[in-house]
Amino acid sequence: MIIEGGGRYTPDNWVVLKFDIEGSPVIYKVLCGWSGGYLDGDAWQMNSGITMVFEREDRVDFYGNSGSCYICYKNSYGLRMNNAGMFDKLKAGFGDGVEMLPEDTNWREMEW
Numbered sequence: 001m002i003i004e005g006g007g008r009y010t011p012d013n014w015v016v017l018k019f020d021i022e023g024s025p026v027i028y029k030v031l032c033g034w035s036g037g038y039l040d041g042d043a044w045q046m047n048s049g050i051t052m053v054f055e056r057e058d059r060v061d062f063y064g065n066s067g068s069c070y071i072c073y074k075n076s077y078g079l080r081m082n083n084a085g086m087f088d089k090l091k092a093g094f095g096d097g098v099e100m101l102p103e104d105t106n107w108r109e110m111e112w
Contacts, residue, residue: 007068009045013080014072016050016062016105017090021097028101028112030062030070033082042082050112060107077103 011032019027028050036042047064054061062070079087079100090098 007066008071009068010071010073011045011076013076013078013083014070015077015079015083015087016101016107017046017087018099018101019094019097020099021094028110030064030072031083031087032070032072033080033084035080035082044083044086046086050110052112053107053110055107 009032011030012035014030014032017029017031019029030047030050032045032047034043034045047062047068047070048066049064050062051065052063054063058075059071059073062072064070087100
């Protein structure tokens with residue numbers, strides 16, 4: 001897991017999830033994964049909720065409610081073993097109340 005100063009995270013892979021749970025406001029979150037090595041296992045993390053986005057040529061910077069920033073490279077969008085299990089648990093718990101946004105989503109036009 002690469003953590004830069006000021007709560008900045010650079011995941012190995014990532015997806016954006018939309019939570020639309022009855023009785024709660026719609027919220028979008030970044031679900032990230034990091035591949036482990038010989039001495040440490042895979043890891044996942046989900047941000048506190050997207051509040052602002054800066055899209056760049058090769059990456060998207062997602063800022064969350066907690067002030068953290070997730071620096072997500074476009075070519076690493078998707079589920080892998082390090083975050084797929086958590087997505088499956090969320091789907092099992094929330095059903096259609098959680099969905100993964102497509103890779104070609106126009107991040108700049110979303111209302112966070």
